[in-house]
Amino acid sequence: MIPFHTLSQRHLVFAYCVVWLLQFGYAAWLVAAWRRTRG
Amino acid sequence: MQAEAKVAGISKAPWGVAWAALTFVALAVGFDKAMTAPTEATMGNLQRVFYYHFPHAIWSYLFPYLNCAASLLYLLWRQRSPERAARADAFAVASAELTVLYVSVGLATGMLWGRAAWGIWWTWDARLTTYLLLWLLYVSYVLLRRFAAPGQTAVVSAVLAIFAAIDIPICYMSIRWWRTQHPAPVFGGGEGSGIDPTMYAAVWWNLAAWGMWGALLLGARYALERRRQRQAEAETRMLLDEVSAPMLEVTR
Numbered sequence: 076m077i078p079f080h081t082l083s084q085r086h087l088v089f090a091y092c093v094v095w096l097l098q099f100g101y102a103a104w105l106v107a108a109w110r111r112t113r114g
Numbered sequence: 115m116q117a118e119a120k121v122a123g124i125s126k127a128p129w130g131v132a133w134a135a136l137t138f139v140a141l142a143v144g145f146d147k148a149m150t151a152p153t154e155a156t157m158g159n160l161q162r163v164f165y166y167h168f169p170h171a172i173w174s175y176l177f178p179y180l181n182c183a184a185s186l187l188y189l190l191w192r193q194r195s196p197e198r199a200a201r202a203d204a205f206a207v208a209s210a211e212l213t214v215l216y217v218s219v220g221l222a223t224g225m226l227w228g229r230a231a232w233g234i235w236w237t238w239d240a241r242l243t244t245y246l247l248l249w250l251l252y253v254s255y256v257l258l259r260r261f262a263a264p265g266q267t268a269v270v271s272a273v274l275a276i277f278a279a280i281d282i283p284i285c286y287m288s289i290r291w292w293r294t295q296h297p298a299p300v301f302g303g304g305e306g307s308g309i310d311p312t313m314y315a316a317v318w319w320n321l322a323a324w325g326m327w328g329a330l331l332l333g334a335r336y337a338l339e340r341r342r343q344r345q346a347e348a349e350t351r352m353l354l355d356e357v358s359a360p361m362l363e364v365t366r
Contacts, residue, residue, distance in 0.1 A: 081149050081150075081159050082149075084158065084160045084230065086160060086163070086226045086227065086229060087160055087162050089226050090163045090166060090223045090227065091166065093222045093226070094166050094219055097215060097218055097219050097222070098215070098327065101215050101331065102331060102334075105331065105334050105335060105338060108338055109337075109341070112342055112345055
């Protein structure tokens with residue numbers, strides 16, 4: 076069970092969101108670019 | 115044809131899928147460890163940003179070196195072995211983009227931490243300034259690749275990559291050479307540095323997980339660049355065939 080009370084600091088929540096957004100955003104772009112490119 | 119199948123096969127390789135699965139497990143464990151690690155006495159829960167900030171900062175120093183090495187190999191091979199040079203160039207592109215990604219995360223998490231801990235988003239501190247410079251250098255590399263006229267792009271960007279790598283040791287050593295706003299090194303910073311051993315699991319799991327994730331993205335981006343190179347090659351060959359066909363007709 077994830078102890079969500081540790082997320083009481085909003086800057087920590089923002090930091091986690093930024094990390095996941097940037098990393099998975101880039102991964103999603105990679106997948107989209109792969110599909111657009113003919114092998 | 116064989117090489118084409120080999121490149122396309124990278125995305126379907128079983129080891130690639132296994133690596134991705136392992137990476138997601140490591141990321142999940144890392145997240146859990148970051149959330150459940152003991153709360154730091156001075157900063158409280160805000161200190162948990164460190165578990166994501168530190169691994170990204172560490173890996174963001176590795177990717178530029180890979181980019182520099184690949185660029186050197188490209189310059190070395192471009193005359194003698196074009197196929198190997200193309201591979202080195204694809205690897206250079208992939209590692210440069212990963213540098214931008216990891217430095218962006220390092221900057222963003224650092225700024226959020228700074229806002230909460232120091233009350234400011236930014237200061238022209240030695241570490242922050244040299245790190246921003248690192249980001250700007252690799253953003254300019256990526257923009258150069260994207261917008262420069264074809265022909266000499268790979269050569270010019272390889273030269274830029276070699277010079278850009280000079281900033282890495284300066285940035286890494288900045289908190290040792292100049293004591294300003296950024297905290298002193300947590301690991302290897304001499305007496306009084308380090309963290310409580312109960313926090314080690316959160317640090318090492320996240321360091322490993324984000325390293326594995328970086329390797330996964332690097333492999334995928336490299337495969338994409340090779341795919342693009344082959345597509346460009348095929349298009350050039352087709353154009354040449356179209357141009358040379360009428361000429362052959364005339365000579366007959």
